[in-house]
Amino acid sequence: MVLKVSGLRRAFGPVTILDKFNLEVREGEAVALTGRNGAGKSTLLRCLVGADKPDDGTIEVNGTKLTESAVEIRRDMATVIDDLDFFPDLSVVEHLDLLARAHGLSDPEPVVDEILHEVQLIPQSGQLPGTLSSGQRRRLALATAFVRPRKLLILDEPEQRLDTEGIAWLSGRLKEERENGLAIVFASHEPSLVNTVATRILHLGAARAGEPLAPTRDESLAEPSLTPEDVVAGTPTTAEPGGQQPAQKTTQKQPAKKPRPSQGRKPKTPNQRSTANQRRNR
Numbered sequence: 348m349v350l351k352v353s354g355l356r357r358a359f360g361p362v363t364i365l366d367k368f369n370l371e372v373r374e375g376e377a378v379a380l381t382g383r384n385g386a387g388k389s390t391l392l393r394c395l396v397g398a399d400k401p402d403d404g405t406i407e408v409n410g411t412k413l414t415e416s417a418v419e420i421r422r423d424m425a426t427v428i429d430d431l432d433f434f435p436d437l438s439v440v441e442h443l444d445l446l447a448r449a450h451g452l453s454d455p456e457p458v459v460d461e462i463l464h465e466v467q468l469i470p471q472s473g474q475l476p477g478t479l480s481s482g483q484r485r486r487l488a489l490a491t492a493f494v495r496p497r498k499l500l501i502l503d504e505p506e507q508r509l510d511t512e513g514i515a516w517l518s519g520r521l522k523e524e525r526e527n528g529l530a531i532v533f534a535s536h537e538p539s540l541v542n543t544v545a546t547r548i549l550h551l552g553a554a555r556a557g558e559p560l561a562p563t564r565d566e567s568l569a570e571p572s573l574t575p576e577d578v579v580a581g582t583p584t585t586a587e588p589g590g591q592q593p594a595q596k597t598t599q600k601q602p603a604k605k606p607r608p609s610q611g612r613k614p615k616t617p618n619q620r621s622t623a624n625q626r627r628n629r
């Protein structure tokens with residue numbers, strides 16, 4: 348079990364957002380959190396990554412209880428909760444290099460160059476985050492999750508500000524990560540992303556002031572094959588929980604089964620050369 352949440356409770360004043368909330372996520376499972384604005388998706392994710400403190404309950408990652416000092420958890424958990432947390436003085440490529448090195452990659456450059464190519468930020472690799480467009484900042488935030496080892500990936504509306512092509516890329520990338528054994532929990536309002544990536548959908552419904560907490564609906568999918576209409580309407584599907592078998596355990600990105608845009612670049616493209624030059628000029 349990669350993630351185990353037991354009896355989680357979080358209330359703000361008189362409004363209970365989560366109560367007696369349980370969740371188990373195994374390797375190779377992708378759980379999509381859906382529900383209306385204010386349903387509690389971000390609150391749950393913030394608790395999972397340690398950015399918010401639940402009023403009650405426990406969160407375990409690979410058997411280790413989440414505490415502020417749980418280094419093992421930070422090592423295993425990649426997160427994209429928002430895209431505002433960048434060092435203003437570090438360039439795009441420097442951010443990714445730093446993160447990869449901090450997580451133990453001795454030679455991060457090939458990994459960093461590949462993900463830069465994948466998120467189409469090679470032309471911007473020498474820019475500071477403040478000079479990126481909002482969609483490019485989101486792409487950088489997503490790239491930070493893919494340059495480091497990971498067993499659990501937590502994402503809050505990762506589709507935000509991505510263009511259509513970006514959402515298609517993200518859907519494919521997350522599906523591939525899930526098939527390679529990564530456990531994923533993500534909140535999304537994008538049916539195509541949920542449809543492609545999720546093996547389970549948790550439809551949250553927090554209480555409004557003075558109303559009882561709405562039940563959480565858990566829909567497990569044998570194959571993530573809902574139509575967008577199903578996802579929006581929350582149509583129940585058939586499979587048992589855990590029906591999706593993990594292909595293999597992975598802590599780092601495995602070689603892709605299908606060619607990615609960044610593969611087969613030979614020799615170095617002008618864009619790659621510009622990345623290398625930007626590295627040299629730093």
Ligand SMILES: Nc1ncnc2c1ncn2[C@@H]1O[C@H](COP(=O)(O)OP(=O)(O)OP(=O)(O)O)[C@@H](O)[C@H]1O
Nearest residue numbers: 359364382383384385386387388389390391534553
């Ligand atoms: N620090 C806080 N203090 C008071 N209320 C809060 C706080 N954080 C969140 N809330 C409330 O908790 C509820 C759940 O918010 P949350 O951000 O988790 O919703 P969400 O499902 O992620 O919504 P959205 O789809 O709009 O992103 C909202 O009513 C919000 O106003």
